[in-house]
Amino acid sequence: MNLKAYRFTGGKVSLADIPTDADGGLTRADAEARMVTLGARLAELQERLYAEGKRSVLLVLQARDAGGKDGTVKHVFAGVNPQGVRVTSFKAPTLQERAHDFLWRVHAQTPPAGFIGVFNRSHYEDVLVPRVHGLLDGRGARRRLEHLVAFEALLHDSGTRVVKAYLHISKEEQRQRLQARLDDPQKHWKFDPADLAERELWDKYTAVYETVIERSGTKRAPWYVIPSDHKWYRNLVVSQLLVDTLEDLDPQFPPPTFDASKIRLK
Amino acid sequence: MNLKAYRFTGGKVSLADIPTDADGGLTRADAEARMVTLGARLAELQERLYAEGKRSVLLVLQARDAGGKDGTVKHVFAGVNPQGVRVTSFKAPTLQERAHDFLWRVHAQTPPAGFIGVFNRSHYEDVLVPRVHGLLDGRGARRRLEHLVAFEALLHDSGTRVVKAYLHISKEEQRQRLQARLDDPQKHWKFDPADLAERELWDKYTAVYETVIERSGTKRAPWYVIPSDHKWYRNLVVSQLLVDTLEDLDPQFPPPTFDASKIRLK
Numbered sequence: 001m002n003l004k005a006y007r008f009t010g011g012k013v014s015l016a017d018i019p020t021d022a023d024g025g026l027t028r029a030d031a032e033a034r035m036v037t038l039g040a041r042l043a044e045l046q047e048r049l050y051a052e053g054k055r056s057v058l059l060v061l062q063a064r065d066a067g068g069k070d071g072t073v074k075h076v077f078a079g080v081n082p083q084g085v086r087v088t089s090f091k092a093p094t095l096q097e098r099a100h101d102f103l104w105r106v107h108a109q110t111p112p113a114g115f116i117g118v119f120n121r122s123h124y125e126d127v128l129v130p131r132v133h134g135l136l137d138g139r140g141a142r143r144r145l146e147h148l149v150a151f152e153a154l155l156h157d158s159g160t161r162v163v164k165a166y167l168h169i170s171k172e173e174q175r176q177r178l179q180a181r182l183d184d185p186q187k188h189w190k191f192d193p194a195d196l197a198e199r200e201l202w203d204k205y206t207a208v209y210e211t212v213i214e215r216s217g218t219k220r221a222p223w224y225v226i227p228s229d230h231k232w233y234r235n236l237v238v239s240q241l242l243v244d245t246l247e248d249l250d251p252q253f254p255p256p257t258f259d260a261s262k263i264r265l266k
Numbered sequence: 267m268n269l270k271a272y273r274f275t276g277g278k279v280s281l282a283d284i285p286t287d288a289d290g291g292l293t294r295a296d297a298e299a300r301m302v303t304l305g306a307r308l309a310e311l312q313e314r315l316y317a318e319g320k321r322s323v324l325l326v327l328q329a330r331d332a333g334g335k336d337g338t339v340k341h342v343f344a345g346v347n348p349q350g351v352r353v354t355s356f357k358a359p360t361l362q363e364r365a366h367d368f369l370w371r372v373h374a375q376t377p378p379a380g381f382i383g384v385f386n387r388s389h390y391e392d393v394l395v396p397r398v399h400g401l402l403d404g405r406g407a408r409r410r411l412e413h414l415v416a417f418e419a420l421l422h423d424s425g426t427r428v429v430k431a432y433l434h435i436s437k438e439e440q441r442q443r444l445q446a447r448l449d450d451p452q453k454h455w456k457f458d459p460a461d462l463a464e465r466e467l468w469d470k471y472t473a474v475y476e477t478v479i480e481r482s483g484t485k486r487a488p489w490y491v492i493p494s495d496h497k498w499y500r501n502l503v504v505s506q507l508l509v510d511t512l513e514d515l516d517p518q519f520p521p522p523t524f525d526a527s528k529i530r531l532k
Contacts, residue, residue, distance in 0.1 A: 051455040074347040081340045083353045083386065120349065175531050182529055188522040189317040193529070256454040263448055263459070265441050 001240050006224045008217035013210045015225065020170040022227035024236075031232045038239040039079045045246035049114055050084040052251040055159040056111040059242065060119045062128075063167035064205060065195040066177035068228050069120045072167065075235045076242065077118070086111055089120040102126040102144070103151050110155060116242070117160075123148055124164075127212055132204045141208075145215045152221035161245050162221040165238055166209060167228040171202055267506050272490045274483035279476045281491065286436040288493035290502075297498045304505040305345045311512035315380060316350040318517040321425040322377040325508065326385045328394075329433035330471060331461040332443035334494050335386045338433065341501045342508065343384070352377055355386040368392040368410070369417050376421060382508070383426075389414055390430075393478055398470045407474075411481045418487035427511050428487035431504055432475060433494040437468055 001024060026034075049055065061069045077085055088109040097105040103123055111117030127144045130136035136144070152162050169177075178199070181191040198205070217223035224241055228234040267290060292300075315321065327335045343351055354375040363371040369389055377383030393410050396402035402410070418428050435443075444465070447457040464471070483489035490507055494500040 070347075070349065073349045077348045078345050080348070081336075082343045082346070082348045082351050082384075083336065083339045083355060085348050086352075087349045089349060118348075179531055182526040182531075185522070185526075186519055188524075188526060189520050191522070191524070191526075193524045196529070196531070199531075253452055254455050256451070256457070258454075258457070258459045260448045260451075260454060260457075263462070265445055265448075265462070265465075 001237070003224060003237065003241055003244065006226055006237065008213050008223040008225065009219050010217055011214065013213045013217075013225070015168065015206055015210055018168060018225050018227065020168050020173060020227055021229040023230050023233045026233065026236070028230070028232045031236045034236055035075075035232075035239060038236070038243055041243050042076075042239060042246070043080050045243065045251065046080050046084050046116060048251040048253060049116065049246060049249070050081075051114075051253045053114040053254070055161065055249055055251065056113055056115050056117065057161045057163070057242070057245055057249070058111055058117045058119065058155065059238075060122045060124070060162065060164040061167065062122060062124050062164065062209075063228070064169065064174060064202075065192075065198060066174050066181070067167040067169050068231060068234055069167065070190075071231055072165075072235060072238050073118055073120060075231075076239050080116075084114065085116045085118065087118045087120060090122060090125065103147065107151070110160060113159060123151070124212060124216075128205065128208055131208045131211075132201050141211065142215065145212065148216050149218060149221070152216075152218070156220035161249055163241060163245055164217075164221060164223045165241065166213065166223060166225050167234060168225050169228045171199075173229045174199065267503070269490060269503065269507055269510065272492055272503065274479050274489040274491065275485050276483055277480065279479045279483075279491070281434065281472055281476055284434060284491050284493070286434050286439065286493055287495040289496050289499045292499065292502070294496070294498045297502045301341075301498075301502055301505060304502070304509055307509050308342075308505060308512070309346050311509065311517065312346050312350050312382060314517040314519060315382065315512060315515070316347075317380075317519050319380040319520070321427065321515055321517065322379055322381050322383065323427045323429070323508070323511055323515070324377055324383045324385065324421065325504075326388045326390070326428065326430040327433065328388060328390050328430065328475075329494070330435065330440060330468075331458075331464060332440050332447070333433040333435050334497060334500055335433065336456075337497055338431075338501060338504050339384055339386060341497075342505050346382075350380065351382045351384065353384045353386060356388060356391065369413065373417070376426060379425060389417070390478060390482075394471065394474050397474045397477075398467050407477065408481065411478065414482050415484060415487070418482075418484070422486035427515055429507055429511055430483075430487060430489045431507065432479065432489060432491050433500060434491050435494045437465075439495045440465065 063069050073087055106123045127141050131141045155162050181187040213223045226234055226237050327338060329335050339353055372389045393407050397407045421428050447453040479489045492500055492503050
């Protein structure tokens with residue numbers, strides 16, 4: 001699977017032109033079979049990354065409400081050793097966090113060498129939400145995006161491969177998923193009535209997401225717009241993205257610091 | 267499976283009397299079939315714990331070198347959503363960490379409400395290693411253990427269920443596992459020649475582990491001595507321990523803060 005069509009490293013982005021329900025010509029059964037192979041490969045590459053202990057990967061997940069961030073984490077990382085994976089779910093900032101610049105709490109959670117870090121929501125919320133709600137003007141948003149780009153370049157140059165995924169769903173798909181949460185009492189905890197107000201701002205979010213992806217998609221930290229109406233296709237693409245990223249890094253088991261043939265155990 | 271025989275909440279402990287190769291009368295195939303059921307149950311309970319967002323679980327894993335800490339994490343948590351699990355592997359303390367009391371860095375890593383925390387090595391290393399190497403006398407060790415007990419009681423009383431597992435292997439099993447690491451170049455990175463010196467101190471470690479379990483096994487933070495020569499049995503017992511702990515907590519999906527029947531999605 002070639003992910004180039006979903007990759008953005010600068011230049012114009014029109015979300016309306018990217019289908020939310022693409023399936024790569026695969027059936028669900030095809031995709032699930034491929035997930036088994038990809039999952040095993042991901043587990044193997046993660047072990048090498050951990051053993052090497054020199055570089056890291058940061059996967060940033062952004063989406064609208066019910067866009068599938070939680071489900072992606074659950075399915076893509078099932079079978080990967082949790083010892084080498086750190087998921088950070090960013091919520092509304094605490095008082096202490098708000099007393100610092102917006103990247104302070106984010107920087108603290110970046111993956112150390114050997115780790116795969118996953119951000120479920122991220123520093124991008126600090127542009128998206130205030131810009132949509134008019135708390136940040138265009139100039140203020142651009143300035144924050146410049147800071148983000150510089151921050152991600154620092155991570156890249158320090159051995160962290162940064163990949164950013166926008167899980168792209170249609171407005172109708174969101175409606176169905178929110179309705180499913182309302183219909184199932186065991187899913188009520190995932191429903192926040194405040195999400196309804198955000199849903200009203202659908203088009204504003206689209207416009208801001210486009211600006212964000214245009215201005216912060218870089219070669220050192222590309223954005224991927226991932227068709228996500230089909231959960232199984234989304235999981236497959238994100239898994240492939242991680243496997244490709246890790247294969248490109250090609251982590252190696254470190255050379256031994258001893259001569260194994262000379263060691264005799266008693 | 268009843269784990270009572272492996273549970274210690276105070277009183278005499280003799281590790282020699284606890285078989286390292288117990289298998290609960292099960293075959294490997296039996297155990298693997300049970301693991302499927304337990305894994306699904308653990309995933310379900312973890313989701314409830316996360317949804318409830320009020321309480322947490324801390325699993326402390328201690329073992330000798332090659333005792334199976336890494337493998338336990340990998341197998342027990344395969345299939346559990348990594349978003350709700352935080353594994354901390356404690357290494358030798360950094361300069362900054364050493365400038366504080368020995369519980370400072372540990373406290374910072376305790377699981378927040380909703381999470382399962384796993385310590386791969388822990389504050390117990392700060393008693394075991396210095397005591398075995400003579401850097402701490404009996405009185406010093408007892409004092410540290412008192413601090414540990416008080417700290418774990420604080421966690422318990424604040425909503426964190428603490429369970430501690432000592433993965434119990436025989437000296438011969440350790441020999442075989444270390445040899446396997448020497449024989450496989452892809453496992454060399456897990457071998458540290460310094461482990462050989464620790465192996466020479468086998469009996470000293472046994473004595474200190476006994477003291478530690480006797481003095482820090484409490485009702486609020488019990489120790490479990492887990493027969494671990496058979497990896498599949500060890501995984502089964504640790505999974506059962508977590509499931510039992512979570513079933514006892516019985517986390518609940520939070521009641522909705524809205525009337526789902528009154529919400530209409532547009």
